[in-house]
Amino acid sequence: MTAVSKNPRIIVALDYPAAAPALDLVSGLDPSSCRLKVGKEMFTRLGPAFVEKLVGKGFDVFLDLKFHDIPNTVAAACEAAADLGVWMVNVHASGGRKMMIAARERLEPLSHRPLLIAVTVLTSLGEKDIAEVGFAGAPADNVIRLARLTADCGLDGVVCSPLEAVEVRPLVNRDFLLVTPGVRPASAAQDDQKRVMTPLDALQNGADMLVIGRPITASDDPQASLNRIQQEIAGFNGA
Template sequence: MTAVSKSPRIIVALDYASAAPALDLISGLDPKTCRLKVGKEMFTRLGPTFVEKLVGQGFDVFLDLKFHDIPNTVAAACAAAADLGVWMVNVHASGGRKMMVTARERLETLSHRPLLIAVTVLTSLGEKDIAEVGFLGAPADNVIRLARLTHESGLDGVVCSPLEAAEVRPLVGKDFLLVTPGVRPASAAQDDQKRVMTPLDALNNGADLLVIGRPITAADDPQLSLNRIQQEIAGFPGG
């Protein structure tokens, strides 16, 4: 696992359909106070050049494409992400040990080695949802199982709900990153997330990095919203 600074802890999810509003948002942000996430929609619409532009402006970029394929294909995709200069990239833990190990080993050969984390169970899925796709037990049972597998595979961390972070943390130690979406300030709507928690509660529960989208990006004043969240977590060590 690669050593990583856990500050800044907030990763702003740039869930836009075009470049203009994203660039307008980040024009007022300081790379020292937040990181950025680019997901499937933005990457599909805007491509690698947009990611390189964000990196060029000094931001740590989490490329959230959740690779899930045969081991060599995933390893090659992760290496391509590294070529863009991204700070972190992810895969689906359900792709299995061999896939994760192959991706990690490929990244370890590169001069620029982004962090590699794995998605456990999507935060939009409840118990009925995971049962329909063949997973037995509650979401937390599957998160714990997949987090263990990811840790054993030598990756840097996992994406998990903040509700499960407290159960995962003792199993993986303090240096294994827990990246949590489903984080909402108390005043914000839950939107399509089912397993949610406030930013400070998520950190107290064991989370390291907080992915926050619409409470910041859809706010009337995104910078003010980000500042309020930063103030909320300021008392947490390293917040």
């Protein structure tokens, strides 16, 4: 597990269908005040060169592709992500122990080793949704089980809802990162996330880093919106 600075705590989700609006947004953001997340749509449309461009602008980039395949395939994909200079990459914990260990072991000898975290249960899924795909129990039961497995495999952390972070935090050490989507300032709409919480509440629940998209990216002044969220969490004194 790699020790990492938890500041800046906010990861801005660049969920755009094209490069121009994303780069316009990024040009108005300070790399010292946030990190960036590139997901499946942007990566599929714009490719590795776009990620390298963001890295070249000084941003820590979380490549959010949620790899889930046989162990060797996932390990190779994680190594390819590392070649882009990304700060963090993720896999699905439901891919299992062998897959996660293979990915970790592939990254360990690299001189530029990105953080490796695992997705537990998508924040868009409620209890009825996860039952439909064959998972027994409430979302929190599955998050806890998969977080324990991820920690046991030696990964750097998990993606989980801020509502479950309070239950996961006591089960893992402080260096094990809890990265939480489903975070919305109190004035923002929930959009398509079901298990959401305000930024300060999420940190107080045990989250380390907050993935925030539309409340920043859809704002008329994204840096000002980011600054307001930074001010909201400024009083947080957690580790």
